[in-house]
Amino acid sequence: MAFPWLREPWLQLIASAKAGRLAHAYYLQHNVEAGSTEFIHRLQQFLLCNQPGKSACGKCKSCLLYQSGNHPDTWTIDGAEVNRIGVDSVRELQKNVMQTANQGGLKVAVILRAEKMTEQAGNAVLKVLEEPPADTHWLVSTADAERLLPTLRSRMQWLSVSYPTTVQNDEQISSAKELLAGLRGHNGLPLLKDKEAALDWLDISENLLLDWLLMSQDIAINRLRYQPLADDLRQVSRFKWVSVAELSGWVSECRQLRQRFQGSTGINLPLLLSFAWSRWADSLLR
Ligand SMILES: [Zn+2]
Structure with missing residues (x-):
């Protein structure tokens, strides 16, 4: 992990994974320069990997599919590219998530800049998380956690990362x-x-x-x-x-x-x- 402040959250997640205690959904502070997106991608690949160790193996079929950008069991909505995330794109994601995993492993849905979701979109995600399919994980980043529906936040686990702040003293x-x-x-x-x-x-x-x-x-x-x-x-x-x-x-x-x-x-x-x-x-x- 290139960013030192992401090491601890990573190790905690790996420990939860080994203990079979991963949450269905995680969300963290969006901070691209400080590695939040890299972190999510790493976790995404780890969850999809067929033989993960302390990180994804990088060699199995799932890893190769992921690296080529063609893994059929993972989907990303990147809010950085749009003004808002509407309900249509979330419904599309929802539909995919409900299907059986193509590779027989886990499915991973990613939403970056989730604070851009419309209320309707947020409610659609909430609906899935109220009865989450067992083999699916959601990884969410948000630039402003306060702007997510409180009910949605309560269905996800907050990943606390102490990003560096410049000292002014x-x-x-x-x-x-x-x-x-x-x-x-x-x-x-x-x-x-x-x-x-x-x-x-x-x-x-x-x-x-x-x-x-x-x-x-x-x-x-x-x-x-x-x-x-x-x-x-x-x-x-x-x-x-x-x-x-x-x-x-x-x-x-x-x-x-x-x-x-x-x-x-x-x-x-x-x-x-x-x-x-x-x-x-x-x-x-x-
Ligand atoms: Zn692998």
Whole structure:
């Protein structure tokens, strides 16, 4: 999963799938730049795949059909292309969904930008979801969940994704800049006075690493949390090679530190975080 914030929702869905507890319908915040459509397509293929592991296998007949855009058991209404989604297109979808799966597996209906559905269209979807066929899943994205019928929302499971938001706080941005320079050996690493300060720095570290991760993969670079650091991060991604796996590992390290700290008062967070920083700085010196 290229977008770090989609990893957790993905793993949760896979776990539900393995446990046979998938909901009939999921909906999530539409955010193309941050990967919402890619996420839906990935899930669509996963559900159709004949032998899925942690994602679709990419090799089975279903996957090949899907990749060629010819899978007979999946349908998409893309609201991005139209002013509104009328009841006719939903009825068409409804008709397809009611038929037996051509490939004998699951059927998947997708609606992107579902907030553009007319009330009539929304009611038509609701009707299917009130008595959902067992072998059918609905994947829905919406730019504005409030504009979906409440009754429809109550029939679907909300997939919560914490998309990045750009940080506007100048103090935090200059702290992030200081930390990055410290990791690169341009100045000393920040001093961690106490637990509270260390917790703030932990958030800054995680945000900075997530930005770095995006920059090193050349994705969504207009979505950085610390947008003013884009140039510095670009430089660091270009000249100091740190692998995506390593950066992801450091992000998990931040999260684990936070969890350990929350779970126990005896953790010396300032010390542990400064150790982590020193190790990261060492890797940059290699
Ligand atoms: Zn497959």
